[in-house]
Amino acid sequence: VRYCLAMDVLHFDTDNERQRTVSRTSYRARNARPKNFVHKSRRWLVTGGDDWPVLRDSLKMKGVASDGLRQTFEVHPTADYKAVTSRFTEVVGSSNFALLAEFSRRNPFHVETLLHLADIHMANGDMDMVFELARKAVYAVQCSFCPQFSPSHLQDIAGVLVPSVMLPLHAFDSAQDHNVSCIKALYVYMVCLYRRGFPRTALEICKLLLCTAAPEDPLHVLLAIDLYALQSQQYQALYDISSQYVCQTAVLVVGDCGASSSISLSECLPNFAFSVAFARFTESKPSLQTVGDVCAADVASCTVAMHGLPAVSAHASLIRALLLFPSVLRPLLQRLGLALDQTAPGSPCLGVTWGTLLQHPPFSDGPTAFVRAEATILNRCSDAYAFQAIDVWKDDEALRWLHVSACRLRDLCSSESESSAIKDVRRQWQQVPIPTWLLEQYKDVVADEFCSRAPVFPEPIQPIVPVARAAQNEREPTVSIHSHPLIAFWQSFMPWAVVDKSGLRVPATLLRDLIPTLHNVSRAWHAVLRAVREMEQ
DSSP: OBOTTOOOGGGGOHHHHHHHHSOHHHHHHHTOOOTTOOOOOOOSSOOOOTTOOOOOSSEEEEEEEEOSSSEEEEEEEOHHHHHHHHHHHHHHHTTOHHHHHHHHHHSTTOHHHHHHHHHHHHHTTOHHHHHHHHHHHHHHHHTTOOTTOOTTOEEEETTEEEESEEOOSSOSSGGGOOHHHHHHHHHHHHHHHHHTTOHHHHHHHHHHHHHTTTTOOTTOGGGTHHHHHHHTTOHHHHHHHHHHHHHHHGGGSTTOOOTTTTOOGGGTOHHHHHHHHHHHHHHHOOOGGGGGGOOHHHHHHTTSOSSSOOTHHHHHHHHHHHHHOGGGHHHHHHHHTOOTTOOOTTOSSTTOOHHHHHTSTTGGGOTTOOOSTTHHHHHHHHHHHHHHOHHHHOSHHHHHHHHHHHHHHHHHHHOTTTHHHHHHHHHHHHHSOOOHHHHGGGTTOOGGGGOSSSOOOOGGGOSSOHHHHHHHTSOOOOEETTSOHHHHHHHTTSTTOOEETTSSSSOOOOGGGGHHHHHHHHHHHHHHHHHHHHHHO
8 A cells, every 4th residue: 555645756846836837838938948058967856056066065864773664864964064063153142143144155055054044034024035045955955865865765564655764853863963954944945835836846845744754743744734735736645644644654653553543634633624625625516505415424424435425525524524623613713804793705594693603512612622631732733723724714615615514513413303413423533542643743733833924833943943052051252262372371261261262252352452451450559569558657
């Protein structure tokens, strides 16, 4: 069985996605090559610019261990790269942006510098500059890849073809840990691609981050991959990930006994529950008049298969998503800027406002609706989905469908003949255990990670780079390397002495600078001698 996150190398190239959005003739005309064009070897992740060099003495990837299933890789710096990183630490500690810009000009492909500048521009909302910096950082990262690192290569593990490589967030040797910088470069590049209109390429980068870290998801990209699949119209990929991710990834979990391995992501995470329903609606285009035909039996059986179902399955899927994750509706309406005293434009359910719906079960008990141990985590995931799903639900047609489905769920919960059956659907879902290794990764997720303007990065890749954070914990330097050798020699004997190796943070002290000090010392000494003589007399 092929892994649901298997990647296609061709889709890492933004040019291929651009050709699909414009006519092939016009694309070739606008990108015609000159006669003296020199063809450069293309790389599978990012193709560098014409003036970008092939980096050979910066970062190097090495295979360090194998658990018998997959090969683990780490990114190590060369001696030259260590020296540059040491100077970068001093520059960041100086808090001088002009000095940082000059350092970046002299070292244009230093990954930590590029990411630090990207953090600064992202805080200012300049996403175009962030994209260019992230693209150069990813280029520098992929120059370090060794031939054995091939995420698209699959191997058979327990009957599932899974990626044969791992790139963990933290290396085994913390002193050589540059995996974080490499993974952060890929993450920032993915976010920028999605915001620049390349969701198909962003989807492949998202798969890469998931595959090389599976079964872990430290960057919470599984909470965003469904939107990338929707925006790129990769509906079948969305169905495959939703139905197969848990059972296929469970073979990589140490100690997993196969419990609940057949559960789908639409039963575990709210973003997949709503995205799968929206994909079905987009594909089948059912009439809103058929929402009233959905009964509790349809809601209970809509997860049997991901395709080949009648048109009513789209409505049943959304009603089931609202039943299992009712806490999504209120924050989603707030993010869309909708007034609770209004209804959806053109909705068949006339006179029913959003506020009226929120006063009825299951929406009235939304935040406390999760009668299970994972309630806090599921609420966090619901808020995260509502924060980033604005582009999906902002259209009037989508709002009408959401409104009619919510009204139908309210009617089912209040119906004498259907209320017990619809409660059984929810009760059965509450009794199915969700794998601990899946949900525990999202206990610290925050909605601001999915902000469109200046997202807050997950904890492992916070904007302050590790070397800069370490520099802040050090004592302030007091001795400049540009001082006179005799002066620097004597200063170094002081217990509080810390040498400023960058020569930028502490002003140099020369011999002529000591003349006023020596004069004051001489005057003070003579004053002490006069006072002693007067006391003796």
